Amino acid sequence: MTDQSSEARHGKRGNRSGGWWPVALIVVGVLILAGNLGLGLGPLWRFLGNALQLWPVALVAIGLDMLTRGRYRLLVASVAVGLVVVVAAYGGFGRTAGPPVTVEQAVAGARSARVTLGVGASAVTLGAAPNATAAIWGTVRPTRNEHVEQKAAKRGDVLDFSLRSRTTGWPFFNVFGGGSGGSWNLTLNEDLPTDLVIDGGVGSLTLDLERADLTGLDLDAGVGMITITLPRAGGFTGTVDGGVGSTTILVPADLAVVIEVDTGVGAVNVEAGFEKSGNTYRSPAARTAGADVARLRVDVGVGSLTIRSRR
Template sequence: MSAIQMNHPADNQDVNVKARPYRSLFWPIVLIGVGLMWLLNNVGLISAANISVVFRLWPLVLIVMGFDLLFGRKSPAVGAMIGIITVFVFIGLMLVGPALGLAANLDVQSASYSEPLGDASSAQIELDGAMGALTVSASEDSSNLFDASLNYVGEVEYETSGQSERVISLRQTDDNSGISFFTFNWLADEEPLSWDVSLSPDVPMDLDINGGVGSSRLDLSDIQLQSLNVNSGVGQMTVNLPAMADSYNATINSGTGQIDISIADNAALDLDVNGGVGQVSIDVPETNGSVGIRLEAQSGIGNVSVPGDFRRLSGDDGMGENGVWETENFDSAERQITIDYSGGIGGLNIR
């Protein structure tokens, strides 16, 4: 009698046990360290000077990431060790760095600049890279063309040229002090940073404003505006646009943050708005026999909201909304406002 051999499925199958890849503990430990430094700053145990040391030495992070990729993925213990050493090194440098001269120049300085009106018949004004709250408005001093009062860190440059056609430039410069968007938030407990700029309402002006970090309030309602170009940075921005005898062009390129634009009654202008990240709201005048409004919108991620008296001429709904809207009196209106909107992330609200 032949023996009957029983075959079990488990005996005939190759059991492939895949080793789970090691997960490095480097990043969890680093995140704990970052949170610890943030907490120490919030409770006042370390200053902005200490934090600035960390940001000046940020290239060390790339070096440590390289070590983690080479060795940390082979063993959780190695990744944990790299993370712990990294946190201790950065905390140590953060604490002793100011004494070693590694801290950025975070001293808040004050300065004032003035330009007499003189024989100026026109002006081109450039404001570039303000770090802190930026305010621009009409001056109450009829003898000056330009006034600026600053609380700032780092370095600023002020230049002026021309007699009748005046050119004025005020800009934040990079002096390798380590001041940047990343260190700006750590200055919250220091003296507030600000640019307060006053412009003569008696001279036609072309304005070129490049935002930095911080909120901006541009009250241009009493300025003789010939043209406006704004590149916003990071922070909320409010813009009041004037009504001039002649139509003018205004371009606003959004960065990160909400933008609120208000157009004066009886204004006539071509407004180009390029959205970044954040809601854009535009307050328009009431439409009547003399003022008509046309909107051309190419929305990114976000909706377009218009008043009830805007009729849609073209476009359809998709991701965002693209189309053309007009008030019924646009073609016959003496004062025309055209708005060309290219959206980013965030909606457009015409109200």
């Protein structure tokens, strides 16, 4: 009788085991799956960012619960959670993007450039076009609690330009991009050889580099969807360190490129026509003898990678 009672107690305890971990695993799995399928998660990250910005509500709720000795715990918790959900869903208390910042950096006689972009919680669109005087130009619309820092220096014939996001307040919570989010719309000078460095944050990255004269690419991605159109001209080297989200690499028909892929947590989808050897893929143009081959190394991270020809 005692053994049966003990087994029954252990059985009930076993049925209750697991706690909230299974739910957490399910949520994480759904997020990763959404990233693999290329679904936009921007609204979700903004909602989480807004919610984290409201963390002091938890302190108020705990204080009220202590003052009332827990008599109204359910009511206090319900009001606190409801307040956070409603305010986070509607973008926070006036957390709108700040006034636009104009970016226009002169070539100043440089023969090449190194451009560094340190992105915060913003969507980035970068292209290339001719310009008689500017190395890079465009508009940045920062988020609230963010300012954009521009620095330029000339070292010999090389222009070193950096554009970085700086935040105020609590950095941990700002990193999730509370509020409506910002935008970076920039253009490189297609006639100026450029070494491009991007430190990604939270938000989508759309890099149309087909017309760019790229000498190097170093992209450290954050959280969001990434689309990269590689330059038509080869000869450059680059690395793409994937973060969390889907990455799509578009290869112009005439570009000879060898792409080495380091698979993380996610799927790799490569269009037919790219020659595969181990974890390396060669574009059709890379098989031509004497081609000026570009070399790209991609670390998938958590998410999906798609490589295909530009249509």
